[in-house]
Amino acid sequence: MNQPFIDLLTPFLPNLGDRPLTEDSRLHDLGMNSMKAIDLLFAIEDGLGVSLPDEDLNDTTFATAGSLWAAVQRAQDAAEGDRRAAA
Amino acid sequence: MSVFAAREAAAGTGSPLATLPADTSGADLWHALGAQNRLAGVYRGNDPRRGVDPAALSTLLTDVDRRFGVGSTLAVTVPLATCLPLLAHGTGPATHTLADSLDGHTVVALAATDEDSGCDLAALDTRVTFDGDRVRLDGTKRWITNATTCGAALVLARHRPGPHFTNFTWVLVPADAPGVRAEPAGTDLFDGSGTGHLAFDGVRLTREHVVGGTGRGLSAFAAHIATERLAGALWAVALCERVLRDTARHLGRRRQGGGVLWDREAIRQRWAGALLRSRQHRALTESLTEAVAARRDTAAAALLKASAAETVEHVLDVCAHLQGAHGFRTGGPQQLRAQAALFGIGGGTTEVVLDIMAETAPLAGAGELP
Structure with missing residues (x-):
């Protein structure tokens, strides 16, 4: 996980405390509820400039920091591919 | 520029709505606004995809609130704030319905609240099932604005079991599709709003009626709904200021002793206390408008909704009392009080939005909470 993603995700995890965020960190256990998850989705779309595809909109994607990071990476790769195709 | 500046600049000009009778229904009002090309003007660049222009929305809502009842104003506010921007993220039928709606030809209902689960949307039972290129919709929606007058409804349904926020999807349903049934709600309040219940019994549509993507409901x-909460806050400003003006006018004319009621210090102070609450809500609305309109700030929207509900309740309570028996006239503040209770219920109860405020307080800089 890169630092911008960690910086974006951390404020949505009130129970994280001083512990490091790892790919195995379970978001629900760290205080992520539906309302926060929706705001996080907005933050990903607005802050990272990617839109998660419909097939990644499920509870598995939002289960851990690592699963969400993987979906964000897939969306970023797809967006980059689109940009190259358009160029 | 202030969100209210355009409204005040337009206050002295003649409104094209002035020719419509005061009891015009929400649906007829929608048709008239479309014919006057005033619906698209509520959005930035006349494009619902870009979100509302708060100053233009405030100007329109002030004009509508001044001339028509709560029910008709409600019937215009919900599609403007929520339905049309939602439709703007669709394709095919959504695109056609959006165009018809902007022209005033079609009223669109927002059908989110389920029969049993109310404002707990994650518990709703209305189901959409996919079968290749077809979808099937089953369920019942209660207390839906424009239910009996709409040409189409945006229906929030679940495509998977469970409460996760990605299990829900919007479906655009033509009101005349086989299996759709609308019936009016049993209430004397909200005249002109077309409020009622919608039942969907095996409604079959093409998959292109899904709006905004599967899982994005x-x-x-x-x-x-953040935009709708902003619209409610703007409407509350207009409503409170109108009722305060009417009340001051009444107090200035009502004889008492050798003068009028307005001469009594205690009465003026009580009125001024309500004015203070109204101004506080207006200032809060002004400070948070851009956060909601431009950045989808759900915490700011929750704060505005809570403020609108509490302010309207207080101002109408004071003004209704100050108007005495005169306040019981048809359309007077006593009737308005009952109708305006919707500010604390419709689109999420005050308890729901206060809970959002508590949840998001640390993100909003309130520090560490328990």
């Missing part, structure tokens, strides 16, 4: 709702 609750996130899209959160983004656009």
Whole structure:
């Protein structure tokens, strides 16, 4: 996980405390509820400039920091591919 | 520029709505606004995809509130704030319905609240099932504005079991599709709003009636209900200021002793206390408008909704009392009080939005909470 993603995700995890965020960190256990998850989705779309595809909109994607990071990476790769195709 | 500046600049000009009778229904009002090309003007660049222009929305709502009842104003506010921006993220039928709606030809209802689960949207039972290129919709929606007058409804349904926010999807349903049934709600309040219940019994549509993508139902709702909460806050400003003006006028004419009621210090102070609450809500609305309109700030929207509900309740309570028996006239503040209770219920109860405020307080800089 890169630092911008960690910086974006951390404020949505009130129970994280001083512990490091790892790919195995379970978001629900760290205080992520539906309302926060929706705001996080907005933050990903607005802050990272990617839109998660419909097939990644499920509870598995939002289960851990690592699963969400993987979906964000897939969306970023797809967006980059689109940009190259358009160029 | 202030969100209210355009409204005040337009206050002295003649409104094209002035020719419509005061009891015009919400649906007829929608048709008239479309014919006057005033619906698209509520959005930035006349494009619902770009979100509302708060100053233009405030100007329109002030004009409508001044001339028509709560029910008709409600019937215009919900589609403007929520339905049309939602439709703007669709394709095919959504695109056609959006165009017809902007022209005033079609009223669109927002059908989110289920029969049994109310404002707990994650518990709703209305189901959409996919079968290749077809979808099937089953369920019942209660207390839906424009239910009996709409040409189409945006229906929030679940495509998977469970409460996760990605399990919900919007479906655009033509009101005349086989299996759709609308019936009016049993209430004397909200005349002109077309409020009622919608039942969907095996409604079959093409998959292109899905709006905004599968799994984006609750996130899209959160983004656009924020705009509806902003619209409610703007409407509350207009409503409170109108009732305060009417009350001051009444107090200035009502004889008492050798003068009028307005001469009594205690009465003026009570009125001024309500004015203070109204101004506080207006200032809060002004400070948070851009956060909601431009950044989908759900916490700011929750704060505005809570403020609107509490302010309207207080101002109408004071003004209704100050107007005495005169306050019981048809359309007077006593009737308005009952209708305006919707500010604390419709689109999320005050308890729901206060809970959002508590949840988001640390993100909003309130520090560490328990």
